Amino acid sequence: xxxxxxxxxxxxxxxxxxxxxxxxxxxxxxxxxxxxxxxxxxxxxxxxxxxxxxxxxxxxxxxxxxxxxxxxxxxxxxxxxxxxxxxxxxxxxxxxxxxxxxxxxxxxxxxxxxxxxxxxxxxxxxxxxxxxxxxxxxxxxxxxxxxxxxxxxxxxxxxxxxxxxx
Numbered sequence: 001x002x003x004x005x006x007x008x009x010x011x012x013x014x015x016x017x018x019x020x021x022x023x024x025x026x027x028x029x030x031x032x033x034x035x036x037x038x039x040x041x042x043x044x045x046x047x048x049x050x051x052x053x054x055x056x057x058x059x060x061x062x063x064x065x066x067x068x069x070x071x072x073x074x075x076x077x078x079x080x081x082x083x084x085x086x087x088x089x090x091x092x093x094x095x096x097x098x099x100x101x102x103x104x105x106x107x108x109x110x111x112x113x114x115x116x117x118x119x120x121x122x123x124x125x126x127x128x129x130x131x132x133x134x135x136x137x138x139x140x141x142x143x144x145x146x147x148x149x150x151x152x153x154x155x156x157x158x159x160x161x162x163x164x165x166x
Contacts, residue, residue, distance in 0.1 A: 017066040024115030025062055025090050028122070029067055034060055037147050042083050046076060046132075049090065051143060057083040059131065059139055062113065066092040072099060081109060083139055086126035088113050097123075124126055 005036045022038055029036055029052055036052025050062040061084040065071040071091075081087055088111040091097055097114070101107055111126025131139070 014066050014070075017146075018049070018064050020117030021064050021066060021090050021092050021120075023114045023117050024120040025050060025064075025088075026115055027118070028113070028115070028120035031061075036060070036062070037143060037150070040146060042080070043142070044079055044083070046079050048080060048083070053143060055142060057136065057140060058128070059136060059143070060084055060086045060088065060126070062088045062090040064090040065095060065130065068095060071095065077110075078106075081129065082135070083131075085131050085136070086111065086129055088122075088126050090115055090120070092116070100124075130137075 026036055026038075029050075033055040034052045036050045038049045038050055040051035042048060042051075048061045049064040050060075052060045052062075054060065063074070063077050063079045065078065071089075075111070077087075087109060089097075089100060089105075090113045093114055093116055097112060099105060100110070100112055107124070109127065109129065110124075111122060112124040113120050113122050115121070130136075150157075
């Protein structure tokens with residue numbers, strides 16, 4: 001195609017791009033012994049894009065952003081902090097992350113991961129803000145039960161209507 005003509009290929013849908021970022025982060029985490037679940041509902045009514053647990057039982061949450069407007073408009077992210085030991089922003093490579101260094105995004109509380117569909121890199125490690133032992137136990141059990149329910153439903157769709165948790 002001549003360079004003077006614009007591309008007619010559609011841009012990647014934001015959902016597909018977010019899935020690619022999640023995949024890259026999942027691969028990075030798996031190499032480091034962190035196993036995560038996508039779309040994990042929290043007791044607050046929020047939903048973590050990725051929630052995982054490492055080999056020491058620490059809970060990690062990742063909030064994925066693929067557009068500047070979504071990143072700048074996210075006022076709910078502090079709600080996730082009470083459910084994890086470490087919190088990360090997971091960003092698509094093209095996203096400008098300068099705003100994450102401002103006071104509004106509390107860089108002292110959040111790590112940053114840049115990812116595509118193939119891999120990811122931690123560009124700012126998340127500080128460890130340990131949960132209370134009782135909260136960690138509750139969240140670990142919720143994460144395990146959700147993962148096991150999803151596995152059971154994937155294996156036998158009849159299970160989907162049984163034992164659903166709120």
